Amino acid sequence: MKDWSGNAATGSPTSNNYEVNSTDTESPVLRGATVNGNRLVLSYTEATTLDATHKADKGAFTVLVDGTANAVTATAVDATAKTVTLTLTTAVTVSQNVTVSYTDPTTGNDANATQDAAGNDAASFAARSVSNNTAQDTDNDGVSNAVEDQVRGLARFHGAATVAGDGNGDGIKDSGQSAVCSNASVTLVAGSQNGKLKADNGTRITSLEQKDAPANYSGALEMPIGLTEFRAELGAGTRTEKFSLYVDPAQGVNGYWVQNQSGTWVNLASSPYGGKMVLEGDRLRLDFQITDGGEYDADGQADGVITASGAAAARMPLHIVGHASDVGLFGWFWF
Structure with a gap:
């Protein structure tokens, strides 16, 4: 005789401890x-x-x-x-x-x-x-202190000592600034003025994540670090906010690319969109702006919150950028 799993039942039909486990009746x-x-x-x-x-x-x-x-x-x-x-x-x-x-x-x-x-x-x-078991996140930006404090510091000016955990080079650890957030791949600044915080900045970052490139992605762009997704709560009276994204120039990226309403990838870190790219110290800084409820605000709602999903990417074909795809990296800088 066997139980419901096909295992032989223990004991014999005449023993006192004989049992047939034909049904699971135990609750989790x-x-x-x-x-x-x-x-x-x-x-x-x-x-x-x-x-x-x-x-x-x-x-x-x-x-x-x-x-x-x-x-x-x-x-x-x-x-x-x-x-x-x-x-x-x-x-x-x-x-x-x-x-x-x-x-x-x-x-x-x-x-x-x-x-x-x-x-x-x-x-x-x-x-x-x-x-x-939540890791400590002093500035509530969705990235733990432990992660932000491991970021390599950016030099503030020539010859200056770097500050560990200071990804935008303003002399303050990112883990203590709600408008500056770093992970292992990027540093994001909200309310940015050339990569540093504006004096009257009231915007705060509430999440920053790296995601894989879309599964149905056609390969028109090279995304060495996948998608960078973030959420920022705007300061009072702010509708269009300026951001800076610091990346490793060795990745070969030449823009912060986001899909427009027709599905075309456009470079927000370019002059037509009010952005630019700057080599600052040993980082490439991608400056761009997004309007709350505008085309590049992922939730499409003018609700005081900007969400974005874009890619620090490279190698654009001609039909996307309007330039030859073999133009060197520094040929793509807009100031």
Whole structure:
């Protein structure tokens, strides 16, 4: 005799410990919860796997951060790892207290709930403490201090000592400036005046990420570091903001390229679009501007927030740039 997995049953029909495991009736049990930024992960103890198809609705979870609701925008189940990952509306910071609760839709088995592969629902649970593993991000720009502080400093002027973690060379660590943000590939400045912050700047960066080039990308541009995506909350009274993006010139890029409404890639770091490129110290600085709600604001809304997805890229064919594609890098500088 065998169980539902095809394994031989233990014991014999006459022994007291004989049992036939023909059905999985054990429900997943919550083991723990952790949060890092806007990702909250629930880990379960389960004999087999979780059901990644019939998962619980995002509304079944309640997350409180320092006592205030932080809505769940998406859920994902890793069947093998036996985890449920919740995406939060707002990223959690290092010192905040977080709790999470879950409500199973009904007392019986449900079509969509946190459950195992056999359909056994995990039980509801009241607010439980979540381990906050979020790295410290002093300026709340979406990049941790640890990452920003590792950025190679840019010399402020000839012969001056560099400051570690100062990607735009203004003498201040990027981890302490909400309008300057660095990762391993780029440094972004919002409210920029030749790469440094304007005195009256009120704009702040809230996220900066490097993404892979689009899967359906035609290859018209070379994107050595993929897409650079960012989000910036504008200062009061600002509609068009100026940005600077510092990159390694060894990458061979010659512009910050964004798709226009017709799908053509255009170089915002060029004079026709109010931008320019400058070699500053050992970095290439790409200066460009974007209008809130304008063509190059990814969300298309005049809402005080600019989101952008562009590429520090190179090697444009003639039909995109209007110049021969073999023009040298310095032939593309606009001042």
